[in-house]
Amino acid sequence: MKHKREAYQLLHDGVLALARVEQQGLRIDVGYIKEQKRKITKQITELEEGFYDSDFFKEWKDSVQKKKINIYSPTQLSYFLYRVKKLESPKKTASGGDSTDEETLKRLNIPELDILLKIKKLKKIKDTYLASFEREQTDGYLHPFYNLHIARTYRSSSDRPNFQNIPIRDEEAMLYVRQAIYPRPGHQLWEIDYSQLEVRISACYNKDPQLIHDILEGDMHRDMAMEIFKLKKYDPKLHKTLRAATKNGFVFPQFYGDYYKNCAENMACTWGELPKGRWKSGQGIQVGNVCLSDHMIENDIKSYMIFEKHVQEIERMFWQERYRTYSNWKESWWKKYQRRGYVTTKTGFVFQGVMSRNDVINYPVQGAAFHCLLWSLIEIMKVQLRERWDTKIVGQIHDSIIIDMNPKEVDHVIPIIKCIMCNDVRQHWPWIIVPLEIEADVCPVDGSWAEKKPFNIN
DNA sequence: GGAACTCGCCAC
């Protein structure tokens, strides 16, 4: 009961603090947005003209009978590709239809479809991001909303516009969108995020000694990359991409409950650019001065099937040996849910109702991780208001806060934020048994959010 | 003409 009371209080205080964040808002450049929308529209028109000129389009158009052709309709495209042209669909949608997503269209290897993909990418930038920024802004300021009552994990969500999915990985989309976002005049934007927050919070539940060791001083992604790709010695210069492939194709998916078949396919095909079936010399991404296929063949992994078997064995070692305590925790946590019908977060929230095994294991970690950020945001907001900072919190993305900083206040503000996020939160919640660390990205004074660069605050 | 659905894609 005391637990639930505290949980309620966190949301109560959280809603009020987030209302301040919403009210403070982010500055955007409306002139820039209008100009870029014009530019993208022109680019789309040109690409469309090229597309309409192609034989592919003419064949498609001739096959459409009743209604008007729409090249942006997945239904019509699917019908043309898989019914009219009778191509083999390489992938299914969630509900069993023939897929027309990016990966599928690329695999079909038709040049005109690449034009279509390029157009769709530009439309996404224009319609989902730039247009919604323009629509939602008032007097050059954006006030995204943050909800605490939507996500079933007790995380936050954001809407009107969603500020938690601004492009960052794709360079072109990142630039188009983030160059619209500015600090107040004379200020600079900062993003402060918790390092490995979900992994650290999961360690607070499972207390796995190897995981805690890895958090304190190890490198799990490097270790697993060495096992998966059979590296005798790890060289950061040569093996950075393999480490990234392991991190995003194996370690994180495994933590979320994925299994070896998906992981093997991801690492080999998506990240390593290797085909299914037998591997030949000269295939895949470059590893130093050899190809990945040559490196793998030399280490007796001569085909996709053998690699998949190999990843299966790595998965067994990962859970049964390396993180055995973690693995045991997952099992007993799942058993506890099956016995009682509910589980709780360290922060006092309850999950009940029908949940899958992965849900039961993932939700409490995701929720409690976000609550560390939320608690910190509430405390930082208190100080901001009490001390009347010119610096303001203007956004929040699950494990990070976005700050509109007066450069003169950096030396005062940053130590306070560091103390709250790394020390005070652990005093408040002693169940946090591992250190919490933060990292910062900083933009130039008067620079846009596209210009953020890592900045050492430690 | 709007509600509710699917598909696809952006983030953590």
Added chain:
DNA sequence: AAACGTGGCGAGTTCC
């Protein structure tokens, strides 16, 4: 035994 977790949103489509 099962098989990657959470969201928002735009466009197209279907249903009432």
